[in-house]
Amino acid sequence: MMTDRIDLHLHSTCSDGTSEPEAVARNACAHGLKAISLTDHDCVDGVRAAMDAGETLGVEVIPGAELSTTFEGKDIHILAYFIDCARPGLLNYLQIFRDERQRRAERIVNRLNQLGVGLTLEAVMARAGDGAVGRPHIADALVEEGYVFSVSEAFQKYLGYNRPAYEQKYLLLPGDAVRLIHEAGGLACLAHPGIYNRDDLLPALVACGLDGIEAVHSKHTPEQVRRYEEFADLCGLLKTGGSDCHGSGRGEPTMGTVYVPYAFLERLRGAEVKGRST
Numbered sequence: 001m002m003t004d005r006i007d008l009h010l011h012s013t014c015s016d017g018t019s020e021p022e023a024v025a026r027n028a029c030a031h032g033l034k035a036i037s038l039t040d041h042d043c044v045d046g047v048r049a050a051m052d053a054g055e056t057l058g059v060e061v062i063p064g065a066e067l068s069t070t071f072e073g074k075d076i077h078i079l080a081y082f083i084d085c086a087r088p089g090l091l092n093y094l095q096i097f098r099d100e101r102q103r104r105a106e107r108i109v110n111r112l113n114q115l116g117v118g119l120t121l122e123a124v125m126a127r128a129g130d131g132a133v134g135r136p137h138i139a140d141a142l143v144e145e146g147y148v149f150s151v152s153e154a155f156q157k158y159l160g161y162n163r164p165a166y167e168q169k170y171l172l173l174p175g176d177a178v179r180l181i182h183e184a185g186g187l188a189c190l191a192h193p194g195i196y197n198r199d200d201l202l203p204a205l206v207a208c209g210l211d212g213i214e215a216v217h218s219k220h221t222p223e224q225v226r227r228y229e230e231f232a233d234l235c236g237l238l239k240t241g242g243s244d245c246h247g248s249g250r251g252e253p254t255m256g257t258v259y260v261p262y263a264f265l266e267r268l269r270g271a272e273v274k275g276r277s278t
């Protein structure tokens with residue numbers, strides 16, 4: 001049954017999700033979602049396939065991405081919506097970022113080797129496939145090869161911030177991400193503010209030119225959802241929301257567990273159309 005529910009934060013195998021882009025659209029249809037956005041980490045490769053599948057299934061698919069940035073030593077994610085995925089500026093940047101991710105994976109594997117963990121880059125890259133390689137792929141390889149019991153242990157012991165195999169990603173400032181997104185005709189929204197535990201950074205982040213903020217997220221408590229919705233209204237920001245589901249192969253799949261109304265998307269679209277005409 002079709003509802004007015006949407007989900008604007010979903011990952012596929014094009015980054016660290018475990019469902020193909022088409023399968024993400026199929027799952028969304030099975031959950032009765034009216035619209036979704038595919039927001040892979042630093043990658044738009046799955047957008048076309050998800051949109052084509054969505055068209056067949058009657059699920060609206062909004063082109064999206066989740067850009068990794070760094071601010072005050074924190075990993076801050078910026079969601080992009082309604083981007084033109086063929087815009088050279090954005091594509092060039094994503095290619096540079098992907099190459100950098102590969103070099104970072106190499107550095108992490110080197111560190112692990114120095115720590116006595118005999119993981120190979122090939123094993124990691126095999127897990128990433130054609131997608132942008134990230135720490136979750138390395139964590140999976142560590143579990144698979146018996147070095148740790150779980151992905152969370154892999155992060156605790158080796159890959160997490162300040163752990164011995166931690167390597168920083170290519171540094172992009174939030175303001176630069178916002179510019180890239182705007183140049184590609186899209187809207188820039190702060191992803192999952194509740195995860196950062198740094199609400200003190202919010203005013204500076206908003207000042208980077210954000211259009212919206214992800215008030216609804218599967219890791220936000222109802223109290224946080226209310227607080228971020230209020231914050232958005234107060235600052236004149238758009239509200240977005242999504243499950244951040246990474247598929248059934250990565251913990252509990254969260255698609256369908258958050259309530260995001262279609263009205264959020266209508267307001268986003270209104271802002272996007274306004275942006276286009278100015």
Ligand code: AMP
Pocket residue numbers: 016041068133134135136151152155156160169
């Ligand atoms: P990367 O972009 O390579 O730095 O990887 C970041 C991704 O790793 C996040 O989007 C999460 O999916 C995952 N992640 C980060 N920290 C943890 C953790 N402590 N346990 C499990 N997954 C994590």
Ligand code: FE
Pocket residue numbers: 011016041246
């Ligand atoms: Fe992820």
Ligand code: FE
Pocket residue numbers: 066077191192
């Ligand atoms: Fe994120």
Ligand code: ZN
Pocket residue numbers: 009011066244
């Ligand atoms: Zn995400």
